[in-house]
Amino acid sequence: MTLKLPSVLRYEGDLRASADWLLESIKKGKGGSCAHYSPLMGWSDPYPETTGYIIPTLVRTSEFFEDSKYSVAALNMGQWLLDIQSQDGSWHGGLHKTKELIGSKGSVFNTGQILKGMMALFHLTGDQVFLTAADRGASWLASGVDVNGLWPAGDYRASETPSYYTHVAWPMLEVWKSTQSAFQRDAAERFLDAALNRKLGNGAIARWGFDDEGSAFTHTIAYTIRGFQESSRLIGDYCKYGRPMEALLEFFVKKSELTNGRVPGEFNEALVGNKRYVCLTGNAQLAICVLLMERQDPDLRLVNAAAKMIDFIGSVQPSSLFNKRIRGGVAGSYPLWGRYMFMRYPNWSAKYYCDSLMSIVSRLEVEE
Amino acid sequence: MKLVITAGFDGSIPALAMCELLRRSGHCIDTVLVVTPFSVKRLKTMVRQRGIQGLKKVAGKLLPSRKSGVELNLQAQFLLDNGIPFASLKAWCKASEVSYVVAKDLNSSESIKCLEESGPDAVIYAGGGILKSSFIKAANHKIVNNHSGPLPEVRGMNAVEWSILLKHEPSITIHMIDQGIDTGEIISRKRLPIGKGETIETIRDKAVISGVVEIVRLFDGLTNLNYLKKGTNRGSSAGRQCYILAPALRELLSKKLKGRPNA
Secondary structure, three states, X not given: XXXXXXXXXXXXXXXXXXXXXXXXXXXXXXXXXXXXXXXXOEEOOEOHHHHHHHHHHHHHHXXXXXXXHHHHHHHHHXXXXXXXXXXXXXXXXXXXXXXXXXXXXXXXXXXXHHHHHHHHHHHHHXXXXXXXXXXXXXXXXXXXXXXXXXXOOOOOOOOOOOHHXXXXXXXXXHHHHHHOOHHHHHHHHHHHHHHHXXXXXXXXXXXXXXXXXXXXXXXXXXXXXXXXXXXXXXXXXXXXXXXHHHHHHHHHXXXXXXXXXXXXXXXXXXXXXXXXXXXXXXXXXXXXXXXXXXXXXXXXXXXXXXXXXXXXXXXXXXOOOOOOOOOOOOOOEEOOOOOOOOOOEEHHHHHHHHHHHHHHHHHHHHHO | OEEEEEEOOOOXXXXXXXXXXXXXXXXXXXXXXXXXXXXXXXXXXHHHHHHHHHHHHHHHHHOOOOOOOOOOOHHHHXXXXXXXXXXXXHHHHHHHOOEEEEEOOOOOHHHHHHHHHHOOOEEEEOOOOOOOHHHHHHOOOOEEXXXXXXXXXXXEOOHHHHHHHOOOOOXXXXXXXXXXXXXXXXXXXXEOOOOOOOOHHHHHHHHHHHHHHHHHHHHOOOOOHHHHHOOOEOOOOOOOEEOOOOHHHHHHHHHHHHOOOOO
């Protein structure tokens, strides 16, 4: 038996702690996973959007540790999401507050993220009920794309569909892989093409943030990049959407190296960063994107940059035994009072940290 | 030739060895330009790039290490083997009557003024941080450096380590410094044999010593840099730059070294 690297052991310890923290968020979530924990306000209501994309993380964690408790939790959440799916195939936006659901409209972004959970459970169990739900959701999404490749309705804060909705096109294509629905694929690609047209000379993508103007958190920047990368993988053409992201990712590789993983939390479209805080979930997401790029053209220098981003999260992750509620959680920002998810521990920070840890451990194992 | 030698700190063994060995081969060392290791700017850069743990490690290296009873590293052994009895550049400069200048930064006005006043035929870079165009211009673009990796393939920091990780033949490269990171003209490249059981530290020491020996060899009997630069290759910035290894990559390298066959 080969001895594991000390860093790999550390990564596995962090993964266990964060995955268990996610289980705790599910225990408090009345079916779904609570959006966040706040030291002042406690656990929030469950959040369908992130509950959806936490499912594949838990399925993967289950395989990683060969421990079924994570996949059992994933299945339970999948059942809850099936129960709250709307008649038209969509899922509603925001947190799940049962009293406010009457008349609530479907959310493009949230529906997209839930598709990932449905597809992960379909692949895990082979149960058609998950594929059917995903198919209905993807068709609802496809029917909303207009001739310009945008969703005219259902956006969060921006006046025009933000570019980070590439993270919606990706799961649509994930569904298309199983349904082979040209309607779903065409709609997803129409949006991807429209978003790629927003690419600026410096590699940044216009409208990649929550708002029309100003800086974007690295969270939505990484959403944008990852959406392009995964879509390229699914259509089997890396050059179409994956390659155009490389220059931008090289920028973040350099940022990670020069800051020892402490990447500024937000950037404007001129790629000027706000160094006052780190968006921790964005750090983890960018590390995943860098590792995805590295798969195309293996180079340990990229793994090094990703490791630094991941290590930074680990270095600021709470491990306090005094407050079990934050042990294993990952704050929105470092410091905790940074602009992104001020004073809260979102479930998606823990989710992306888990994903990044599993990605880097897999990569290092190949090298060993 | 009239030379200026830079150093990142007063106890720099490669700078000390080069000063003495080049002096012995008939060159005139006009000035030794030493950067203060503990300036606020330098500390901030170190913390940003290496973190607090990295800073502690660097500080350990900057402090005097040749205590009695402690096993000598390869660099210190090289000084002994060559009969160089000095513990610091300051002591060497005093004994050799060479101007010793301490600057906060090699790119500072005091440092550039010193260089302009000296007007050397060449500057030998033996540490002190990244050089800006003002320094390069003041040195008339005649700055020679020993890079501990094969150029143009392995540019940047931790070059010995990256050579092994990226499966390049460990080598040192003597090159001119320009405004890019290790992108200047290449003068010579020399293979670095690595034996079984070597550690990262011993290989790094070997690369440093090998660089000193190579620079002294290249400068032997040289009257100007033009001859040295004749028929050389251009460097390149095409490849990715290398940076300080993250802990996981350092551990991976150690593991690879342990399993490496004899060179």
